[in-house]
Amino acid sequence: MEDSLKLLVVVHHFPPDHISGAEWQAYRIARGLRQRGDEAHVICVQSDARGPAGQLGYTDGLYDGIPVRRLYFNLPLAPDPFRWSFRNPLVERQILSYLEDFQPNVLHLISGYLMSGTVISASRSLGVPVVLMPMDFWFLCPRVTLLRRDGSVCDAPEDLVECALCLAQDRRRYRLTARLTGGASNRLLRRLWRSPAVLRGMGKADLLAALEERRRYLRGMFRAPDLVISNSRFLREMLTTHGLHNPRFRQLRQGIDTERWVGDSEKEPSPYLRVGYIGQIARHKGVDLLVRAFRRLRAQGPPPRLLLYGNAEQFPAFTRRLHRLIDGDRRITFAGTFPNERILEIHSGLDVLVVPSVWYENSPNVILEAFAAGTPVIASDRGGLAELVQHGVNGLLFRMGDAGDLAVQLQRVVDQPALLESLRKGIRPVKTVQEEIAEWLQIYHSVTQGVEHGWSAVN
Known part of the structure; x- marks a missing residue:
C-alpha cells in the first residue's frame, strides 16, 4: 500500500464564497484525498483589498472537514501594487511559515492569480515538490482572461506595448479619449509607445519595465515546478506558444462529482x-x-x-x-x-x-x-x-x-x-471524480519519488 500523503493546495479563492472552476478543482482534490485518509490543507485569498499596508492577516477554519487558511492583505496599498501582484513578499513569507509547520509532501498551486509566483519560489526553497495547474491565462496576462477592457480577445500577449495600452484603459481619460476618437488615439499611442524616449516623456517607461519584469519572472517560475498539469490541450498549447515552457507539462482532464x-x-x-x-x-x-x-x-x-x-x-x-x-x-x-x-x-x-x-x-x-x-x-x-x-x-x-x-x-x-x-x-461517458483522484495520487507519489511521467495526455 502506498504511503499516506500530506498535500497543501494553494488557490486564489475557495468555497463557499467563490465557486468557479478553480475553486471546485481545489475542493475536489482536497476532499478526495481526505476521504481516503490522506491529509490535505488549503490556503486561499479571502480578500486582496483588506487591512493595513504591508501586513497580511488570516483566519483558519474548516470547510466540509478541510482545514482552510484564508489570507487577506491590501494590494492597492502596497509600495508597488503591480509588481506585488506577481511577486508578493507577504504571501511568500506566509507560505514559508505554513510549509515549515505543516511539512507537506507536495504543494499543488492552482492558477497563481492573487497568490503570485512566490508560492513556487517559497516551496522550492524548502525542497517541497511543486505541481502547478494553470487554469487561466494569469501567467501570460495581468488581466488573467486575455480579454481587453472592451471585451475583445487578445491574440498577442507577448507584445508588451499592447499589454501596456490594455492596462492604460483602466484609466478613464484613456477610455474616454479612445471613445471620442473612434479608437484613433489608441492607434497613435500604439506607435508612439514603441519609442523609449516617448515612453519616458509620458511617464510610461516604468510600466513597460514592470511588464518585462513580470514576463521574465513568471517564465522562470513556470519552469520551476516538478510537473505542470493542464485540463485541456488548448491551454497547454496556448501557454507554450507564448513562451511558457516546462519539459514536464502534461494534460489531465478533470472529473465530475456525480455521487x-x-x-x-x-x-x-x-x-x-x-x-x-x-x-x-x-x-x-x-x-x-x-x-x-x-x-x-x-x-x-x-x-x-x-x-x-x-x-x-x-x-x-x-x-x-x-x-x-x-x-x-x-x-x-x-x-x-x-x-x-x-x-x-x-x-x-x-x-x-x-x-x-x-x-x-x-x-x-x-x-x-x-x-x-x-x-x-x-x-x-x-x-x-x-x-x-x-x-x-x-x-x-x-x-x-x-x-x-x-x-x-x-x-x-x-x-x-x-x-x-x-x-x-453521441455523448461519451464522463470521467468521475474518483477516477480523477486516482490519477492525482499517481502524480503526487511520482513527484515525491522523482519519477517522470511517461503519459502526455489523460482524457
Whole structure:
C-alpha cells in the first residue's frame, strides 16, 4: 500500500464564497484525498483589498472537514501594487511559515492569480515538490482572461506595448479619449509607445519595465515546478506558444462529482424546446449573445424557452443590459442559482445547453456536467470548448462571438427534433471524480519519488 500523503493546495479563492472552476478543482482534490485518509490543507485569498499596508492577516477554519487558511492583505496599498501582484513578499513569507509547520509532501498551486509566483519560489526553497495547474491565462496576462477592457480577445500577449495600452484603459481619460476618437488615439499611442524616449516623456517607461519584469519572472517560475498539469490541450498549447515552457507539462482532464447528485437523468417531456444556460451572468460568458440569437428563433409549433441559470445580481449593469435586450420577451426566464447537487434535476428540464463564451475557456465543468446528465451542448468554436464539443456528434459549434451563427445552430435544433436524440447518443461517458483522484495520487507519489511521467495526455 502506498504511503499516506500530506498535500497543501494553494488557490486564489475557495468555497463557499467563490465557486468557479478553480475553486471546485481545489475542493475536489482536497476532499478526495481526505476521504481516503490522506491529509490535505488549503490556503486561499479571502480578500486582496483588506487591512493595513504591508501586513497580511488570516483566519483558519474548516470547510466540509478541510482545514482552510484564508489570507487577506491590501494590494492597492502596497509600495508597488503591480509588481506585488506577481511577486508578493507577504504571501511568500506566509507560505514559508505554513510549509515549515505543516511539512507537506507536495504543494499543488492552482492558477497563481492573487497568490503570485512566490508560492513556487517559497516551496522550492524548502525542497517541497511543486505541481502547478494553470487554469487561466494569469501567467501570460495581468488581466488573467486575455480579454481587453472592451471585451475583445487578445491574440498577442507577448507584445508588451499592447499589454501596456490594455492596462492604460483602466484609466478613464484613456477610455474616454479612445471613445471620442473612434479608437484613433489608441492607434497613435500604439506607435508612439514603441519609442523609449516617448515612453519616458509620458511617464510610461516604468510600466513597460514592470511588464518585462513580470514576463521574465513568471517564465522562470513556470519552469520551476516538478510537473505542470493542464485540463485541456488548448491551454497547454496556448501557454507554450507564448513562451511558457516546462519539459514536464502534461494534460489531465478533470472529473465530475456525480455521487453528490440527487434524482435521475430522465428528461421530462415537453411540447417546446428548452434551451438552457448555466453560469455567470457576465459579459465574457456571452449571455447577451445568446439572448440576441435566441430572439431570432422561429417555430412552427410551441415557441422555445430560454432558461438563464446564474446570479443576476453579480453584475447589475450587465443584467440591466440583458433586460433591455430581452425587451419583455416572455420566452426568456432568469431562473436563479441552484446547489450543484440539483444538476440532474435542472438538466431533466433542459433539452440543450448553450455555452456562448466570448473568451478562451479552458475545460468548463458545465459542459462535462451536461454530458454526464445526457444533455447535448451548443458552444463557441474556440479554446477548450471545441475539444469537448464535437460538431454533429455530441453537440454543435458556432463561430465565437457570432450571434447569427448561434441562431443558425439553435434553429437547426428547433426545426429538426430528431437531431437532439442523435446528439444525445453521441455523448461519451464522463470521467468521475474518483477516477480523477486516482490519477492525482499517481502524480503526487511520482513527484515525491522523482519519477517522470511517461503519459502526455489523460482524457
